[in-house]
Amino acid sequence: MSLLKLKANPNPSDNARKTQRIDLGYGSEVVYVPRFVAYNDAWKFFNYLDNHIPWTRPTLRVFGRSCLQHRDTCYVASAGLPDLIYSGYQPHAYSWDDFPPLKDILDTVHKMLPGSRFNSLLLNRYKGGDDYVGWHADDEKLYGSTPEIASVSFGCEREFLLKKKGHKSSQERSDEKPPLKRFKKSSHVDQHCFTLKHGSMLVMRGYTQRDWLHSVPKRAKAETTRINLTFRRVL
Numbered sequence: 001m002s003l004l005k006l007k008a009n010p011n012p013s014d015n016a017r018k019t020q021r022i023d024l025g026y027g028s029e030v031v032y033v034p035r036f037v038a039y040n041d042a043w044k045f046f047n048y049l050d051n052h053i054p055w056t057r058p059t060l061r062v063f064g065r066s067c068l069q070h071r072d073t074c075y076v077a078s079a080g081l082p083d084l085i086y087s088g089y090q091p092h093a094y095s096w097d098d099f100p101p102l103k104d105i106l107d108t109v110h111k112m113l114p115g116s117r118f119n120s121l122l123l124n125r126y127k128g129g130d131d132y133v134g135w136h137a138d139d140e141k142l143y144g145s146t147p148e149i150a151s152v153s154f155g156c157e158r159e160f161l162l163k164k165k166g167h168k169s170s171q172e173r174s175d176e177k178p179p180l181k182r183f184k185k186s187s188h189v190d191q192h193c194f195t196l197k198h199g200s201m202l203v204m205r206g207y208t209q210r211d212w213l214h215s216v217p218k219r220a221k222a223e224t225t226r227i228n229l230t231f232r233r234v235l
């Protein structure tokens with residue numbers, strides 16, 4: 001396991017230079033750190049997670065219908081927290097001690113975000129371009145009104161989309177004008193797209209879960225597996 005020990009911020013100045021901070025307006029913000037985990041370390045984590053996490057593909061209840069979730073999942077949480085339930089599904093909460101490398105990643109996240117204290121982690125595995133997560137906000141009450149969510153990605157690059165609630169995304173529109181033309185209606189852009197790189201971290205904070213939706217859509221060209229870790233704080 002020591003092979004997987006992360007050097008905290010292997011190159012802090014590189015991280016600082018490449019970090020993008022996007023003010024979404026009205027108190028919502030996204031921060032993207034493309035090289036949060038060094039490339040080779042990130043592959044070691046990918047292989048560990050792919051092989052050692054007890055992945056499951058649960059059946060969810062959505063709008064009164066049962067359907068298989070379109071990605072594998074697992075949940076890790078500190079002892080004594082209230083249960084997480086989403087779409088009628090209550091995942092078993094594994095302990096951090098079950099997966100020591102996750103504690104190394106958590107430590108590195110905390111070093112990058114001083115003042116943050118995450119105590120739970122939802123893991124996702126997208127086995128190819130047919131796996132996806134649809135538009136949603138992580139606005140469950142147990143995270144409070146302004147949750148910070150730190151999302152670390154390994155493996156296949158996938159697009160991560162954000163759109164303002166109540167806004168139709170370009171993919172849903174039929175009157176196709178060049179996309180950029182629609183981007184300047186108000187002082188703030190109401191759609192964003194990030195290609196989440198292997199070893200990257202994306203942080204959503206402020207009112208992002210209240211005012212925005214996010215998704216990782218299907219992509220025919222995404223042929224390999226992507227693993228994503230979303231660190232959260234249950235209050």
Ligand SMILES: O=C(O)CCC(=O)C(=O)O
Nearest residue numbers: 122124133138216228230
């Ligand atoms: O895979 C991702 O990048 C996002 C996952 C996500 O939105 C979630 O688990 O709530």
Ligand SMILES: [Fe+2]
Nearest residue numbers: 136137138214
């Ligand atoms: Fe989410």
